[in-house]
Amino acid sequence: MVALEYQKADQGYGIILINRPEKRNAISEEMIAMFRRCLKQARKDNIKFLVITSAGEKMFCSGGDLTYLHANLGESEALERLNPMKDVLYEIASFPVPVIGVLNGDALGGGCELATACDIRIAKESAKFGFVQSNLGILPGWGGGVLLYEKVHPTFALQWLMEGKVYDTHLLKDKGWINRIVAEHELEDYDKLLQSYISKNSRQMLLLKKQYIKNRKRNTLYGDMSAEVEQTASIWGSEEHKLAVGKFLARK
Numbered sequence: 001m002v003a004l005e006y007q008k009a010d011q012g013y014g015i016i017l018i019n020r021p022e023k024r025n026a027i028s029e030e031m032i033a034m035f036r037r038c039l040k041q042a043r044k045d046n047i048k049f050l051v052i053t054s055a056g057e058k059m060f061c062s063g064g065d066l067t068y069l070h071a072n073l074g075e076s077e078a079l080e081r082l083n084p085m086k087d088v089l090y091e092i093a094s095f096p097v098p099v100i101g102v103l104n105g106d107a108l109g110g111g112c113e114l115a116t117a118c119d120i121r122i123a124k125e126s127a128k129f130g131f132v133q134s135n136l137g138i139l140p141g142w143g144g145g146v147l148l149y150e151k152v153h154p155t156f157a158l159q160w161l162m163e164g165k166v167y168d169t170h171l172l173k174d175k176g177w178i179n180r181i182v183a184e185h186e187l188e189d190y191d192k193l194l195q196s197y198i199s200k201n202s203r204q205m206l207l208l209k210k211q212y213i214k215n216r217k218r219n220t221l222y223g224d225m226s227a228e229v230e231q232t233a234s235i236w237g238s239e240e241h242k243l244a245v246g247k248f249l250a251r252k
């Protein structure tokens with residue numbers, strides 16, 4: 001089974017599928033390299049938009065693989081392991097056509113960062129989402145906190161990042177993080193689900209994304225994301241982080 005794959009759909013859009021449901025779609029080191037390759041291929045194809053979604057019904061993504069991103073890493077080692085996925089998130093955020101996150105299940109930690117890097121989020125109604133990093137003694141490790149400030153009101157971004165709460169789709173739609181809530185059965189037919197995008201042409205999509213990037217509040221996105229990752233790496237070895245990750249890894 002391939003843990004991450006890309007394909008171009010007949011209707012002219014691309015899909016990246018995170019396919020590791022048995023580990024709740026946690027992102028491993030190997031999958032980061034696969035992500036880069038898939039994005040590269042998607043850039044070459046003449047697609048109208050790119051979808052990022054996952055296999056399984058439970059989780060869109062449970063974040064970074066905690067066996068690889070464990071808490072016993074030194075600052076420079078943590079930075080080395082975090083930066084590649086930050087680059088993937090930046091690549092998604094600056095991808096030439098719109099990127100739609102189809103959130104088929106919950107997301108935690110880095111999973112919420114990945115969802116936030118997408119331009120549009122369509123979520124299954126029953127899904128729950130948590131920027132829980134503060135509960136783990138860290139900050140977002142892939143630059144996704146910076147992206148969150150771009151997507152929702154700054155006071156809500158700060159509140160979510162500070163409190164580390166897990167929210168439902170209705171609250172997050174009110175806050176502007178989720179664009180559209182759908183029933184589970186609507187995820188069975190992508191061409192129908194995505195019809196309002198499929199019906200537009202490639203040139204329109206390309207120009208709309210270009211305008212969106214131009215209208216971004218900041219033009220220092222990459223540097224700001226890198227600074228956030230550095231800050232996270234600086235507190236990676238905190239006692240709170242060691243305790244939280246140690247507890248997860250030892251729970252069975």
Ligand SMILES: CC[C@@H](C(=O)O)C(=O)SCCNC(=O)CCNC(=O)[C@H](O)C(C)(C)COP(=O)(O)OP(=O)(O)OC[C@H]1O[C@@H](n2cnc3c(N)ncnc32)[C@H](O)[C@@H]1OP(=O)(O)O
Pocket residue numbers: 022023024026058059062063064065066067069082108109110111113133139140141142248252
């Ligand atoms: C930069 C990374 C950093 C960030 O910036 O935020 C992060 O992303 S840190 C990670 C944040 N995520 C978490 O803390 C979530 C950890 N996982 C869980 O709390 C639970 O697994 C779950 C996601 C709520 C799902 O619970 P449940 O449905 O009961 O399944 P299991 O717990 O039994 O998990 C099944 C299977 O998957 C493995 N798993 C789950 N999440 C991860 C992960 N993030 N990394 C590695 N492995 C993960 C889990 O260990 C189980 O494996 P087996 O024991 O081999 O079956």
